[in-house]
Amino acid sequence: MTSGLDATDGSLAPADPWLAQAHILVVDDEPGMRNFLVRTLAPRCARVEAVGDVADAGRLLDSNHFDLIILDNILGGRTGLAWLAELRRDGLFTEVILITAFADLETAIEALRAGAADFVLKPFRTKQILNAVARCLDRAALRRENFVLRRQLGTAPRSEAVSRIVGTSPQMARIRELVARAAATPSTVLITGESGTAKEITARALHEQSPFADRPFVPVNCGAIAAEIIESELFGHVKGAFTGAASSREGLFFYAQGGTLFLDEIAELPLALQAKLLRVIEDRKVRPVGSDREIPIDLRLVAATNTDLAEQVAAGRFRADLYYRLDVFRIHLPPLRERVEDIEPLARMFMEQISSQLGLPPLPIRPSVLQRFEAYPWPGNARELRNRIERALILGAFDEPDPGAPAEARTDDLAEVEKRHILRVLAASDGNRAEAARRLGVSRKTLDRKCAEWNA
Known part of the structure; x- marks a missing residue:
């Protein structure tokens, strides 16, 4: 629990790289507290929105991605804790800091059980809320990074990706040029080429040359995940969504927020999931399995295949509309025998x-x-x-x-x-x-x- 003396202390928390990129939502029914938090956070964050009730907050969450919610516990008619529990049941895993002027140990324990990342007691100093925000964002980033690293065991270290686009041939010079061009935009990229032509390395290089290189790169081998669980793996699920879902779980789209999701062997996706992926690309929202809520996403999608997707479309094994959505910017990797x-x-x-x-x-x-x-x-x-x-x-x-x-x-x-x-x-x-x-x-x-x- 963090407590303080007042909300007027002008001391500054140390600069934090995640804070500078953060999109934060403030939910508090006191205009003075909302104004204070906006004045404190706006110069240090990418975006801050402030509302006075959970209805307005819900509308913002339905259309925007936020990295953090600062939530007052007493909100005229209902508690922030009750709303937080509702968000978690819907599969929204955004980090939350609960703030309140009335607290005891039981409330703090309940907040943590409900999924709050921190608990701050009013009144608090500027430096205290900034430190709480920075800690929360850092922990979230570390959790995502640890998850990604566990998935990447045995793959090339990130620092090697660019140097491994190796070759003196005109074809590889062209590949490096295309990667540099695509990296400067958030557009969807489709990488094609035979097995073993370094499609994942090319996707990593594209990510590392992009403006969000310090955000996660999450690779997914679509052909290596069983068809019956791949939807949950990608989009997450809520508690009780299916037999064995004892708790809610974030999907891979969640872990790639702000960065790059690399879908390798995209042609292996089941047709039913292809339709859902198409909707995700069009609406920029995902729906966790078992949830009624769609959650906004903010990431770049890179797909790869060693098959001819046009042939797969003609054979009825791949959706034409998804193919055209993926084939915005194509990078084709030539086989080694041609270079x-x-x-x-x-x-x-x-x-x-x-x-x-x-x-x-x-x-x-x-x-x-x-x-x-x-x-x-x-x-x-x-x-x-x-x-x-x-x-x-x-x-x-x-x-x-x-x-x-x-x-x-x-x-x-x-x-x-x-x-x-x-x-x-x-x-x-x-x-x-x-x-x-x-x-x-x-x-x-x-x-x-x-x-x-x-x-x-």
């Missing part, structure tokens, strides 16, 4: 990165190795090249082909290497195919098909 000059810089980058990660000395990439690499079609693209470098580091040498062997046998059997790798990851996941698909970065359907081919 042979990029093989050497990629190979050398992978050698440096992987040798450092494994704690092994880098291997020299001799001209004979490069010649073989440049003659190979790389059906798995840059991902396959990376795997080849890692395998060579583990073995301590690049495999040398038998000079008398036919040309098609002079390269490792990709299918066998792929099979061993997938089965090894599946075993490490205790046979859980959904988890193995997530670790492999492929859809559950792809993994099921591979296992069926191998009778595994």
